[in-house]
Amino acid sequence: MRLLLLFMLAVLAPVLRGGEIFDFARLSDRIELVHYQKGSAAKVGKIDGRDALELFFDPALNSWNTIAIKNYQRPRLPLFRRCRIALEVWLPRNHAVRSVNLELCDSTGEMLQYPGVVSAQDHGWRKVAWEIDTALRAPHSWGGKKNGVPDGRTMIRNFSCSFRPGGAAGSLAFGKVFLEVEEAPLEFGVATGNGFPVIIRGRESEFGIRLKNGNPVLRRGKAKWEISTANGDRLSAGEDDWEVAPRSEKVIPLPAPAAYGLYDLKVNIDSGQERKFRFGYMAPAGPVDGPIRGFVLGVCEHPESLSDEEAEVWTRSAALCGARVIRGAGSWTGIEWRKGHPDYHVEDTMVERLERYHMKMSLLLLGTPGWAVAKEWKPLMPEKKYWPMPDLDAWQKYVRTLASRWGDRLYSLEVWNEPDLRTNGNFTSREYFKMLKAANDAAKSVNPGLQIQSGGLAGIDLPASISADPRYAWKLLKDEAANYDVFALHNHQVYLGYEDMVGRFLKYRREARTGKPWYANEAAVTSSTVGDEKQAHTLFQKIIYTMSLMNRGAIGYNWYNLVEKTKYPAGHPERHFGLLTPELEPKAAYLAYNTVAGHFREAVPEREFSGPGDSFRLYCFKAANGDYLVPGWSVSDKGNKAILLSGITGRAVRVDLNGNLEPLAATNGGVLFTLSETPAFVRISGQGKAPLCMGAPLELPDTLILRGREVTTLKAVLRNSGPKAVSLNVVADAPRGVQVRPRSIREPLAAGASRQVEFSVRAQDSFERGNLRFLVNPGMGVVSVRLERAVRLGDAPGLKHDLFLGERSQLVSMYPSAVETTHLQWQGPDDLSGKFFLSARNQVLTIRCDVTDDRHRQRFSGSEIWQNDSLQIALTLPGQNTFWELGAALADSGKAVGYCWRAPAGFRAEQAIEKIGVEVTRDEARKLTRYILKIPFDAIGLTGEKLGAGIRFNALINDCDETATRESYLRLAPGLGDGAASPELSVLIYRQEAEQK
Numbered sequence: 001m002r003l004l005l006l007f008m009l010a011v012l013a014p015v016l017r018g019g020e021i022f023d024f025a026r027l028s029d030r031i032e033l034v035h036y037q038k039g040s041a042a043k044v045g046k047i048d049g050r051d052a053l054e055l056f057f058d059p060a061l062n063s064w065n066t067i068a069i070k071n072y073q074r075p076r077l078p079l080f081r082r083c084r085i086a087l088e089v090w091l092p093r094n095h096a097v098r099s100v101n102l103e104l105c106d107s108t109g110e111m112l113q114y115p116g117v118v119s120a121q122d123h124g125w126r127k128v129a130w131e132i133d134t135a136l137r138a139p140h141s142w143g144g145k146k147n148g149v150p151d152g153r154t155m156i157r158n159f160s161c162s163f164r165p166g167g168a169a170g171s172l173a174f175g176k177v178f179l180e181v182e183e184a185p186l187e188f189g190v191a192t193g194n195g196f197p198v199i200i201r202g203r204e205s206e207f208g209i210r211l212k213n214g215n216p217v218l219r220r221g222k223a224k225w226e227i228s229t230a231n232g233d234r235l236s237a238g239e240d241d242w243e244v245a246p247r248s249e250k251v252i253p254l255p256a257p258a259a260y261g262l263y264d265l266k267v268n269i270d271s272g273q274e275r276k277f278r279f280g281y282m283a284p285a286g287p288v289d290g291p292i293r294g295f296v297l298g299v300c301e302h303p304e305s306l307s308d309e310e311a312e313v314w315t316r317s318a319a320l321c322g323a324r325v326i327r328g329a330g331s332w333t334g335i336e337w338r339k340g341h342p343d344y345h346v347e348d349t350m351v352e353r354l355e356r357y358h359m360k361m362s363l364l365l366l367g368t369p370g371w372a373v374a375k376e377w378k379p380l381m382p383e384k385k386y387w388p389m390p391d392l393d394a395w396q397k398y399v400r401t402l403a404s405r406w407g408d409r410l411y412s413l414e415v416w417n418e419p420d421l422r423t424n425g426n427f428t429s430r431e432y433f434k435m436l437k438a439a440n441d442a443a444k445s446v447n448p449g450l451q452i453q454s455g456g457l458a459g460i461d462l463p464a465s466i467s468a469d470p471r472y473a474w475k476l477l478k479d480e481a482a483n484y485d486v487f488a489l490h491n492h493q494v495y496l497g498y499e500d501m502v503g504r505f506l507k508y509r510r511e512a513r514t515g516k517p518w519y520a521n522e523a524a525v526t527s528s529t530v531g532d533e534k535q536a537h538t539l540f541q542k543i544i545y546t547m548s549l550m551n552r553g554a555i556g557y558n559w560y561n562l563v564e565k566t567k568y569p570a571g572h573p574e575r576h577f578g579l580l581t582p583e584l585e586p587k588a589a590y591l592a593y594n595t596v597a598g599h600f601r602e603a604v605p606e607r608e609f610s611g612p613g614d615s616f617r618l619y620c621f622k623a624a625n626g627d628y629l630v631p632g633w634s635v636s637d638k639g640n641k642a643i644l645l646s647g648i649t650g651r652a653v654r655v656d657l658n659g660n661l662e663p664l665a666a667t668n669g670g671v672l673f674t675l676s677e678t679p680a681f682v683r684i685s686g687q688g689k690a691p692l693c694m695g696a697p698l699e700l701p702d703t704l705i706l707r708g709r710e711v712t713t714l715k716a717v718l719r720n721s722g723p724k725a726v727s728l729n730v731v732a733d734a735p736r737g738v739q740v741r742p743r744s745i746r747e748p749l750a751a752g753a754s755r756q757v758e759f760s761v762r763a764q765d766s767f768e769r770g771n772l773r774f775l776v777n778p779g780m781g782v783v784s785v786r787l788e789r790a791v792r793l794g795d796a797p798g799l800k801h802d803l804f805l806g807e808r809s810q811l812v813s814m815y816p817s818a819v820e821t822t823h824l825q826w827q828g829p830d831d832l833s834g835k836f837f838l839s840a841r842n843q844v845l846t847i848r849c850d851v852t853d854d855r856h857r858q859r860f861s862g863s864e865i866w867q868n869d870s871l872q873i874a875l876t877l878p879g880q881n882t883f884w885e886l887g888a889a890l891a892d893s894g895k896a897v898g899y900c901w902r903a904p905a906g907f908r909a910e911q912a913i914e915k916i917g918v919e920v921t922r923d924e925a926r927k928l929t930r931y932i933l934k935i936p937f938d939a940i941g942l943t944g945e946k947l948g949a950g951i952r953f954n955a956l957i958n959d960c961d962e963t964a965t966r967e968s969y970l971r972l973a974p975g976l977g978d979g980a981a982s983p984e985l986s987v988l989i990y991r992q993e994a995e996q997k
Contacts, residue, residue, distance in 0.1 A: 021075045022156070022177035025051035040065065047090045048125060052173040059096045059163035066103075066160040067174075071305040072346055074105075074155040078214055081183040086129040087116075087159065088175030093123045096167020100128045101160045107152030107582070109566050110144025113160075120164070125175070144569075184214030186244070188223075190265055190279045191251045195313040196584035197279035200320065204256035204281075209267055211252065213244040220244070221270040223252060230262040230278070230588075257281050260658040262588060280586035283659055285322025285598030287357045292411070294602035294624075295547050296556030297593075298325030298362065299579070300522055301563065304334055304346045312353060317580060318562055319357035321590060322597025325411050326354060327521055327558050330363035332372070332390075332398050339371045344405065351406045360411035362453070362521070362558075363402060365439060372398075379426045380468055389427040395435060396442035403443035403450055410447075414488060414521065415439045416455035420462055420472040425455075429469035433476075437483040454480075456488035456521050460504045463814065465963045473505060477512035486555065487518040492577070493813075494525055494534070495541040496635060502545070506552060517555045520546050524560040527587065528576040529808055533678075536588035536657055537633070540679040541617070543596050544631045548605045548619050559593060573825060592657040599655065599683065603629055609643075609693035615702055616641045616675045620690055623683075628690055631681035632673065640773075642781040644694040646670040646722055650686030668724050670694065672781035694721035698730055698776050700785045705988045706763045707790045707950070714759040714772075714785065720749035731775045732759065737767035738787065763787065790950060793991040797837035797848055803987060805957055805970040806833030806852075812977060813968040824967045830854060830927075832959045832970060834871075840947060840991045845935040847873060847955075854927055855961045858889045865889040865899055868960040871931045874976050874986065876952035877942060880904035883952070884940055885976075888918045888931045896920035898933070907941065915939035947991050954986035 025044060041056040057065055069075075077083070089100055097118050104112045116128040137148035145151055161172065190197035193206035213219045220243040227235045240252050257263055260282050268274040299318050303311050303326075318326060329347050336342040351361050368387070372394040379385060390398075403413060419425035419432045427435075432455070440452045460473045469475065476487065489505060491498045502520075509518070523542060527535040539559060546557045564578035579590040602624035609618040610632070618632035634641055645652075652664040652671045657679065664671040664682065673682050684691055699717040706712050718728050727748045732740040741760045749755060761772065771784040791802045806829040813825060826832060830852060837848040849871055858868040866872060870889035877884070885902035898918035900909035917934035937943060942951070956971035971977055973986040 019178060019180075020176050021179045024053035024174040024176070047173040050090075050125065050175060052088075052090060052175045054090075054171050054173045055161075056169075056171045057096075057161070057163065058169035059165065059167040060169070062163070063165065064160065064162050067158055069156065069158055072303075072307055072311075074157060074307070075177065075179075076153065076155045076307055076309075077104075077179065078181060079153065079184055079187050080132070080134065080181045080214070081185055082131070082133045083182055084129055084131055084180045085156070086127045086178045086180075088125060088177075089118075089128050090125050090173035090175070091118065091123050092170055092172070094168070095120070095123065095170055095172065096163045097172055098162045098164045101162070102130045103157045103160065104132070104138075104150060104154050105157040106144060106150045106154045107566065108144035109569075110146060110148075110151070111142050111157065112138035112148070112150060113140040114138055115140075127178075181214055186219055186269060186273070187212035187214065187249075188267055188269060188273070188275070190277045192279070194316065194320070196317050196580070196586075197277060198317070198320070198586050198590075199256055199279065199281040201281075201283040205253070206251075207256045208254045209252040209265075210249060211242055211244050212249040213246060216246050218243065218245055224268040225252075225254065226266045227254065227257065228264050228266070230264060232264075235263070260591070260660050262586060262591065262658075278581070278585040280591055282321075282591055282594050283598065284320040285594045285601070286324075287319040287359070288322060288324060288601065289358050292324045292360065294604070295550060295554070295600075296325055296411075296519070297323055297543070297597050297601075298327055298411075298521070298556065298558040299323045299562040299593075300327045300558050300560040302561075302565075303329050303350045304331065308349055311350065313584065314563060315350075315353050315357055315359070317584065319359060321579070321594040322601065323359065323562075323593075325360055325362050325556070325558065326350070326562075327362040327414070328364060329361065330365055330402060330413070331367045332365070333367035333369050336398070337369055339369070342401075347402075347406075351409050355409055360409065361406070362412045362414060363410060364414050364417055365399060365402070366417050368395075377427065377431075380428060381422055381426055384423075384426055387424060387426040389431050389435065392434065392438045396438050399439045399442040400446050404446040407447065408449065410450060412451035412453050412486070413439070413443055414453040414455060415484065417522075418458040418490060419455040420457045420459070420467050420469065422466055422468050424458070425468060427468070429472055429475060432468075433480050433483070436480060440483045451486055452484045453486045453488040453519060453521065454484040456490045458490050460489070460501050460508070463963070463965065465965070474508050474512065477508050477514050477516070481512075481514045481516050485517075487516050488521045489518060490522040490560075491520065491542075492524055492526065492560070494530060495538050495545070498523065498538075498542050499545060502549070506549070509553065515553070517553045519556040519558075520554070521556065521558045522560045523557060524577045526573045526576045527589070528571055528573045532588045536592040537677065537679055539589045539592050540596060540631070540657060541633060543593075544600070544619060544679070545617070547600060547603070547621070548608060550605055559589075588657070591659070595655065595657055595659040598659065599623065599629060599681070606690050616643075618643060618675065618693060620693075622690070626685075626688075628684040628687070629681055630673065630684070630691060631679060632675045633679035634675045634677050640771075640782055640784040641675040642696055642698060642776055642783040643673045643675060644670050644697050644721060645673055645682060645684075645691045646694045647689060647692045648684060648687070649689075650684055652682055652684045655681050655683055667777075668722055668726065670722055672697065672776060674781040674783070695719065696783070697721075697728060698774060698783045700774070700783055703786045703788055704761060704772070705788055705790050705950075706761065706767075707988075707990060708792060709762060709765065711760050711762045714761050716757050716759065716774075717754055718745075718747050718749060718757055719754040720751060723751050725750050729777050730757075733773040733775060733782075734761075735767070735770040735772065735787070737764040738762070738770070738772060740772065761787070763789075788987075790988040790990055791838060791953070793838050793840045793845075793947075793989060795839060795841040797839050797846070801835035801850075802838045803836040803955075803972060804834070805836075805955070805972060807970075810970045810972065811968060812971065814966060824962065826959070826968050826970075832957060832968070834955075834957045834970065836955065838953070838989055843937040843944075845937065845940075845942060845947075847931075847933045847935070849931045849955070849957070851929045851931065851957050852927055853929055853957075853959065856890065856922055856924075856929055857960050858891050860889075861891065861897060863899055863901060865897060866958055867965040868958065869929070870958045872956045872958070872976065873933070874952075874954040875940060876986065877904075877940065878946050878949060878951070880941060883954075884912075886913070886916065886933065886935075888920055888933055890920035890922055890929060904941070912939050947989075950988045950990035952986040953989045 100116045102114045114130045141148045191208045191210035224239040226237040265277045368390040373388045374391045377389040525538045561578045563580045568575035603621040606620040621629040648666040654662040729746045731744040734740045773784045834851045872887045875884040887899045900913040903909040919932040954976045958966045958969045960966045
């Protein structure tokens with residue numbers, strides 16, 4: 001049997017070099033004890049004339065006690081190769097203690113346990129010591145990297161005791177903890193003067209290589225270094241002699257880069273130790289002095305897991321990038337695990353620290369201690385006992401204390417976290433609404449001006465399989481609006497998913513006729529699914545889009561999270577939301593956040609230039625100083641858009657996500673702004689009127705489909721939307737394997753005139769896909785069109801597939817990204833992917849799809865097969881008023897089933913599916929489901945002539961592993977799967993009439 005005896009320490013535990021690093025005797029009377037078993041207790045008092053922590057035990061009840069130190073107080077150790085840790089222990093005569101054990105936690109989250117044997121004859125005060133060698137495996141280890149040795153920064157996590165069977169109840173005592181570093185590696189890294197690797201403008205001279213010698217002897221050598229861009233382009237290199245005195249450090253100065261951005265520093269010390277470091281360079285957006293005004297930008301963080309020293313650096317990093325609010329802390333279970341013994345250390349120090357940086361805390365009211373659970377509570381999930389509903393009287397006392405303790409130094413109180421998820425709130429929506437009202441009443445009774453936020457919802461209309469109430473959002477807006485000030489919502493999707501969710505929320509808000517403001521107080525995307533670059537793009541897009549909705553109630557946006565979470569292994573989605581890595585190295589999103597905060601602080605939206613059907617987003621804001629800001633981006637990978645901004649009488653610069661400025665030359669009062677997947681914005685200063693959007697001077701289709709080696713005509717439109725005549729010069733820049741004729745066109749255009757022009761495009765067999773670029777009046781901007789290959793059908797399936805589904809860009813997930821839903825998220829091609837083989841012979845179109853699926857489930861039939869594992873396809877034929885939508889599935893019974901959801905006018909769906917041959921088989925050993933649809937031409941109105949001209953093909957594969965309905969699907973082109981298929985975006989398939997048999 002194991003007892004967890006947890007007490008939370010109230011002393012500062014920074015990284016220490018040696019000597020005494022901790023004293024159990026310094027604990028106050030606020031020791032927090034968690035009694036999982038009877039017979040345990042602890043108190044600070046005199047033991048043989050010394051102050052110490054006395055621990056009481058009973059081996060008859062517990063054979064093992066773990067004494068765990070609370071996260072923020074765990075002693076952080078310096079880097080070492082070999083060290084000695086010793087604990088003063090007092091033992092009575094005839095004691096039952098068998099061992100006292102040390103447990104460390106390294107930078108990877110691996111736990112390492114070292115036993116310390118105690119003799120039955122030992123008594124009185126003595127030291128139990130552990131020799132730690134990073135070259136030797138610990139006797140016991142688990143979690144993290146699982147290599148059995150300490151990696152990187154290590155902390156003391158806890159101590160434990162084991163007892164001899166049959167021993168008598170008694171006590172022992174702990175005194176001081178000592179550290180002696182016997183050998184340490186030479187530490188080296190990036191020096192910036194900030195405590196983390198970001199150079200800020202004005203402090204470039206502090207940039208260099210930091211060398212730290214933790215040994216008692218002098219160290220010297222030679223350092224070779226190289227600075228390169230994040231893309232690997234070398235910028236500078238050199239080598240320097242160095243010498244560092246014992247127990248000291250020094251900095252080798254390095255040249256700072258010329259432009260803002262992310263860079264790599266590779267350092268080799270004495271040709272033995274070589275490491276690469278990521279660092280950033282930026283003009284800091286903060287700290288921002290003065291009160292919080294306008295749209296609020298914040299970050300989420302968990303300060304309860306940090307030492308005070310760590311929290312200081314993390315807070316500085318948040319302040320420098322312009323954050324004004326940090327959301328986190330406030331956990332009731334962390335503050336008052338034992339009734340009447342609260343510990344506000346985390347919150348007190350955090351509020352004080354934020355005040356120094358002109359920031360505020362948004363406290364999260366969360367968690368119910370065991371002593372405060374409501375007697376009438378009945379778990380929503382009876383098999384789970386966590387996240388219980390609190391007793392409302394105790395709950396209100398807790399809320400009143402927090403609301404009054406820090407007064408106006410708090411930004412807000414948020415009432416719970418994602419209560420709509422069953423795994424986060426084990427109570428009904430009705431019970432949550434009671435908690436919300438009770439919290440609002442309690443807080444307003446002592447601090448009327450404090451902002452109360454509803455618990456941030458994980459989504460809008462979540463499925464009943466994971467939500468306590470699919471109508472949570474509607475009820476909060478319609479029925480509970482009097483019990484909070486601000487509606488909070490969460491989202492962890494890429495931009496288009498966020499735009500869709502917010503659109504549904506705003507529809508509810510409008511229908512509920514509530515004027516409640518709303519705050520996206522936990523919103524991000526993890527870089528484990530989209531990569532660092534697209535994470536930065538998403539950050540910019542989601543913040544700008546939210547800001548554009550200020551006139552529809554939006555008041556703020558918090559990015560989740562400031563720093564990546566090491567409690568999750570590398571690659572886990574929940575780990576990689578952060579703006580900074582666990583080593584506090586900046587990611588692309590950190591610099592993008594800094595750029596948004598620095599330029600858009602207190603900006604207000606003027607108008608949106610883009611419309612609902614546009615494949616780009618373009619907005620206009622007015623900055624606090626009167627400048628105009630025009631941010632924009634393309635929402636697809638189909639090509640760049642060049643937009644003419646007119647009415648420019650001042651100075652215009654293009655600003656990238658790192659904050660670099662590029663002057664734009666105005667021609668006849670206009671500048672060309674090229675939009676791509678990488679967001680950017682134009683900043684216009686020195687004029688009193690907002691710019692105008694005049695559209696694109698060169699209009700191109702999003703995509704051009706190429707058939708074999710045939711010449712394809714690209715039709716474009718040159719347009720002069722300005723007030724004066726211009727001459728437009730367009731030069732083609734074709735990718736390798738593509739020929740364009742003519743290479744350039746020069747056309748004079750009168751004011752307001754337009755002209756259609758044509759280019760002939762032909763591709764070699766080796767070309768698959770890419771962008772055809774056009775330079776407009778070279779120097780003004782670049783426009784591009786996406787070139788894609790049509791699929792040419794053979795008379796039998798080829799050895800190589802024609803189309804593939806298995807990329808994250810093709811994924812649509814039905815569940816929010818959260819810890820609780822990780823197992824429902826797509827894990828990669830081995831989880832779900834599909835290869836399509838298309839052919840046509842003897843007036844039959846054959847579609848074969850080999851689907852890799854780790855688990856096959858299909859419990860539905862007929863029109864509902866889409867809810868489980870299945871295939872859906874769409875075919876758009878010339879001359880028909882709508883597309884065909886067909887499906888196939890393999891029932892759990894082993895029967896292959898087909899269905900037709902949609903048919904064009906003049907056809908009957910049920911007759912068509914009867915003519916179509918549907919075969920579905922499953923190879924469980926290979927985890928392969930093979931779908932074959934044999935479609936007679938006459939069943940769908942297909943002819944050889946139509947197939948020769950080309951028909952449009954789209955497809956998706958549904959996945960359902962655990963829940964009642966599909967959890968995600970992969971699709972070739974947008975629209976299919978949500979009732980809004982767009983044939984023009986799907987794939988063109990064809991077969992030359994002369995080849996048809």
